[in-house]
Amino acid sequence: MSKNKRKEEAPVEPDLPITPMLDMSFQLMAFFIFTFRPAPTEGQIAMSLPTSEGDKNSQTIPDPTDEKPEVFVVRVEAADNGTISRMSITQKDAVDTRADDLGADVRAYEKALRTRYNELKGDKAKAKVSLEMADNLLNEYVVQLLDLGMQAGFKNIAPAPFSKR
Amino acid sequence: MSHSPDKACEPNLVPMLDMVLQLVMFFMVCANFVMERVNETIKLPEAVSAAPLDPNAQNIIFLNVNDQGQVLLSALDAVGKDNILSNPIQVQNYMKRRYDEDVRMAGGDTTKPLRSTLIIRADQRTPFKKVYDIEVACQKAGYKNCQLRAIRHGGKLETK
Numbered sequence: 001m002s003k004n005k006r007k008e009e010a011p012v013e014p015d016l017p018i019t020p021m022l023d024m025s026f027q028l029m030a031f032f033i034f035t036f037r038p039a040p041t042e043g044q045i046a047m048s049l050p051t052s053e054g055d056k057n058s059q060t061i062p063d064p065t066d067e068k069p070e071v072f073v074v075r076v077e078a079a080d081n082g083t084i085s086r087m088s089i090t091q092k093d094a095v096d097t098r099a100d101d102l103g104a105d106v107r108a109y110e111k112a113l114r115t116r117y118n119e120l121k122g123d124k125a126k127a128k129v130s131l132e133m134a135d136n137l138l139n140e141y142v143v144q145l146l147d148l149g150m151q152a153g154f155k156n157i158a159p160a161p162f163s164k165r
Numbered sequence: 166m167s168h169s170p171d172k173a174c175e176p177n178l179v180p181m182l183d184m185v186l187q188l189v190m191f192f193m194v195c196a197n198f199v200m201e202r203v204n205e206t207i208k209l210p211e212a213v214s215a216a217p218l219d220p221n222a223q224n225i226i227f228l229n230v231n232d233q234g235q236v237l238l239s240a241l242d243a244v245g246k247d248n249i250l251s252n253p254i255q256v257q258n259y260m261k262r263r264y265d266e267d268v269r270m271a272g273g274d275t276t277k278p279l280r281s282t283l284i285i286r287a288d289q290r291t292p293f294k295k296v297y298d299i300e301v302a303c304q305k306a307g308y309k310n311c312q313l314r315a316i317r318h319g320g321k322l323e324t325k
Contacts, residue, residue, distance in 0.1 A: 023183050031190050042203075043215025044284060044312035049304035050297070082292060135294035139287045142296070143210040143315050150214040161297060 045146055050160060068093070069126035072116055074109065075099070075162070076145065078134035084141050089113075092130075106148060113152035128156040135161060203286060204229035204237050210289040212315035222282040226263055228256070228303075230287040234295025253302040260306035268307075275307075283311040 071092040079085040088099040089112050102108040113129065120127055129149050133142060142159060149157045207229050218225075229237040236250040238259075250256045263281060271277040283303060287296045303311060 020183075027183070027187065027190060034190070041317050042209065042286075042314055043212065043217050043317035044314055045212060045215055046310065046312050049300050049309055049311055051304065082290075133293045135292060137293040138289065139291040139293065139296055140210040140289035142293050143212050143289075143313065146313070147212040147214050147315075159293070159297065161294065 045143065045150070047146075048158065050158070069128055069156075070120060070122065071128045071130060072113070073130045073132060074102075074113075074145070076131060076133045076137060076141075078137040078141075080136075082136050082138035082141075084137070089116075091116075106144060109145065110148040110152055113149055113154065117153040124153065125155055127154060128158065129154045131157060131159045132162050133159060203227055204231075204239070207231060207237075207286050207288045208290070209286060209314060209316045211318045213318050215315040215317045217317070218284075219282070224267075224281045226260075226281050226283050228283070228285045228299065230285060230291055230296060230299060232288045232290035234291055234298070236299065253298040256299050257302040257305050260303050260308065264307035279308070281308075283308050284314050285311055286314040 072089060073092055074087060074089045076084060077086040084104045084106070086104055087102040087109055089102060089109075090097060090099040100112065102112055117124065117127065131142075131145055131149070133145075146157055146159065227239065227242065229239075231237055236256055236259075238248040238250065240248065242248075244259070244262075250259055264279070267279040267281050268275055270280055285296065285299065287299075300311060
């Protein structure tokens with residue numbers, strides 16, 4: 001009798017709740033959208049910090065047998081709005097101390113540095129560019145000059161304020 | 166209006182669960198914003214030769230410099246509520262604290278390389294002197310190297 005009763009019962013239909021699962025999926029998707037960060041496009045230009053005046057500890061006694069690295073000094077003047085108004089390049093401790101005028105064109109600056117870099121005879125890696133810049137020159141141009149100097153081949157570029165002449 | 170007696174009253178827990186998960190999500194997103202140590206208001210200059218950050222760099226000190234020359238520290242880097250360093254003396258004092266911390270972590274050996282990497286994020290409109298004064302302040306605090314941050318540019322930049 002009981003066997004017959006069980007046979008008459010309606011079959012149990014499996015009920016899979018799709019809606020909460022869908023909700024969960026959407027939430028996970030939203031979470032990943034919010035936390036997604038594309039690869040950073042920012043990069044770094046490595047540089048040495050300027051040595052402070054009177055910092056005697058950082059000064060080392062020069063070895064007379066050491067070959068002096070060639071130093072090029074680029075003087076950058078700025079207009080009132082912080083843009084480049086005039087540039088000139090000279091080689092430190094050279095026989096010819098006349099400065100070559102580069103105008104305000106950064107292409108001329110890059111070309112001048114590239115030419116000098118290619119003409120270097122000694123250890124090219126030791127060659128240095130000293131960028132003497134006006135106080136009000138905008139950082140945009142400072143970074144551009146650093147960047148072009150590195151593209152020209154120089155590894156050691158040091159920005160500095162105008163030296164007193 | 167009649168209710169069938171065989172239908173059981175069952176509370177619907179799904180919307181409540183949704184709500185809880187959404188709250189969890191909100192807090193996770195907020196926590197991520199607090200972790201962010203770069204300042205989005207700083208407009209960086211562009212550079213082709215800017216290299217990507219060294220993946221081994223562990224402790225990075227970000228100095229966000231706005232166009233007024235003030236250093237804006239993130240919530241993680243700030244000491245107390247004061248997150249703006251408005252002059253080079255304040256920058257030097259702050260960096261000196263960080264330098265002493267680094268030396269302490271190196272066991273007091275100043276010859277060992279410091280664990281911190283110093284990154285200066287200066288706005289493209291910041292005058293050179295303001296950035297230079299901050300660099301000098303960092304040098305006076307004891308640091309020797311820094312990295313100037315720029316937007317990495319793939320091709321040749323247009324020269325102005």
